[in-house]
Amino acid sequence: MRQAILLKPGKLEIRQVPDLLSENLKPEEVLIRIMRIGVCGSDIHVYHGQHPATPYPVVQGHEYSAIVEAVGSHVKNIKTGMKVTARPQLVCGACGPCLRGQYNACQNLKVQGFQAPGVAQDLFVVTEDRVVILDNSMSFEQGAMVEPAAVGAHSTRRASNLKGKNVIVSGAGTIGNLVAQFAKTRGAKTVIITDVSEFRLEKARECNIENTINVSKESFEDGVGRILGSEGFQTGFEAAGVQDSLDVLIKNIEKGGEVIILGVYALNPTINMFYLGEHELNVIGSMMYKHEDYEEAANLIATRKILSQSLISRHFKFEEYNDAYKYINNKGDRIMKVMIDVND
Numbered sequence: 181m182r183q184a185i186l187l188k189p190g191k192l193e194i195r196q197v198p199d200l201l202s203e204n205l206k207p208e209e210v211l212i213r214i215m216r217i218g219v220c221g222s223d224i225h226v227y228h229g230q231h232p233a234t235p236y237p238v239v240q241g242h243e244y245s246a247i248v249e250a251v252g253s254h255v256k257n258i259k260t261g262m263k264v265t266a267r268p269q270l271v272c273g274a275c276g277p278c279l280r281g282q283y284n285a286c287q288n289l290k291v292q293g294f295q296a297p298g299v300a301q302d303l304f305v306v307t308e309d310r311v312v313i314l315d316n317s318m319s320f321e322q323g324a325m326v327e328p329a330a331v332g333a334h335s336t337r338r339a340s341n342l343k344g345k346n347v348i349v350s351g352a353g354t355i356g357n358l359v360a361q362f363a364k365t366r367g368a369k370t371v372i373i374t375d376v377s378e379f380r381l382e383k384a385r386e387c388n389i390e391n392t393i394n395v396s397k398e399s400f401e402d403g404v405g406r407i408l409g410s411e412g413f414q415t416g417f418e419a420a421g422v423q424d425s426l427d428v429l430i431k432n433i434e435k436g437g438e439v440i441i442l443g444v445y446a447l448n449p450t451i452n453m454f455y456l457g458e459h460e461l462n463v464i465g466s467m468m469y470k471h472e473d474y475e476e477a478a479n480l481i482a483t484r485k486i487l488s489q490s491l492i493s494r495h496f497k498f499e500e501y502n503d504a505y506k507y508i509n510n511k512g513d514r515i516m517k518v519m520i521d522v523n524d
């Protein structure tokens with residue numbers, strides 16, 4: 181089978197490796213044929229050698245859809261021929277967070293595509309507990325969008341009840357867009373999204389997030405005033421991963437509010453502790469997702485309550501993996517998600 185291996189930053193090679201065989205499956209394992217892989221910001225950091233926790237060589241790929249080729253003897257709910265996706269998290273099951281059900285923050289977490297081999301190859305083996313069945317009506321590219329959507333599902337669960345709240349999502353990349361859509365499905369009163377890229381704000385409006393602020397053209401404060409009038413916002417999601425974005429949320433959120441941190445910061449930001457203390461703010465981390473987030477994301481994409489189609493900018497063939505990275509590099513914030521078509 182083919183495998184795309186990143187030997188060192190910038191050097192990705194497609195090579196032939198032995199097929200994974202169904203006769204070697206352990207009882208709880210599932211053999212899958214990879215169909216689509218989404219490329220995300222973290223993959224790009226790894227490609228350029230800018231990811232703090234990824235050793236080389238590495239096989240990338242953690243957002244994907246697949247078809248089941250074979251199942252192990254103890255597999256109960258997964259059948260050959262099903263459309264599926266799976267969580268890329270390898271957890272220990274024995275540490276404090278795992279024992280209290282917070283396995284997404286496992287002390288010994290290994291994410292496939294980063295600290296463990298990912299799915300950039302024809303066939304892959306996963307354990308049944310991490311597999312999520314995709315509705316037959318879903319396309320393979322929608323299936324590969326379940327992973328980023330699950331980040332939206334989880335982060336909006338990390339916040340306390342969003343019903344009736346005014347919510348601001350700072351950053352309208354794939355993640356911010358999906359967070360904002362989830363905030364709407366969870367009953368927020370008004371959801372605002374901000375960015376410095378008009379293209380990305382236009383994509384947000386295409387996904388029915390009507391309230392947008394381009395903070396390169398209008399100040400955050402003016403934009404919030406224009407949309408909310410005299411009302412404040414009670415929940416902020418930081419999904420840009422930059423200092424300015426964190427600052428405006430912390431400074432402007434209503435006293436007693438919550439800021440959920442999704443961003444991964446290239447430069448460690450400072451946080452204004454005056455506001456944190458005096459305004460009695462809650463700052464909450466959000467790490468990937470749990471299984472129920474994956475299931476919810478798959479369901480809401482299938483029922484079109486979460487829209488993912490217009491976030492997909494372009495497809496590349498498996499053999500064009502390097503071209504996909506070049507394209508992403510050249511296009512910057514004028515694109516969103518790029519898909520690798522592994523099999524047809």
Ligand SMILES: NC(=O)c1ccc[n+]([C@@H]2O[C@H](COP(=O)([O-])OP(=O)(O)OC[C@H]3O[C@@H](n4cnc5c(N)ncnc54)[C@H](O)[C@@H]3O)[C@@H](O)[C@H]2O)c1
Binds near residue numbers: 354
């Ligand atoms: N916590 C998690 O589980 C998790 C999972 C996936 C990604 N992430 C992180 O979430 C962040 C968003 O991911 P993404 O894939 O959408 O990244 P992205 O880079 O595509 O999107 C970030 C967006 O922020 C915008 N931006 C830049 N400066 C801004 C500012 N001052 N105010 C508002 N917007 C600004 C950019 O124009 C861009 O559109 C990244 O830091 C990523 O590493 C976290």
Ligand SMILES: [Zn+2]
Binds near residue numbers: 220222243
């Ligand atoms: Zn990703």
Ligand SMILES: [Zn+2]
Binds near residue numbers: 273274277278288289
């Ligand atoms: Zn653990």
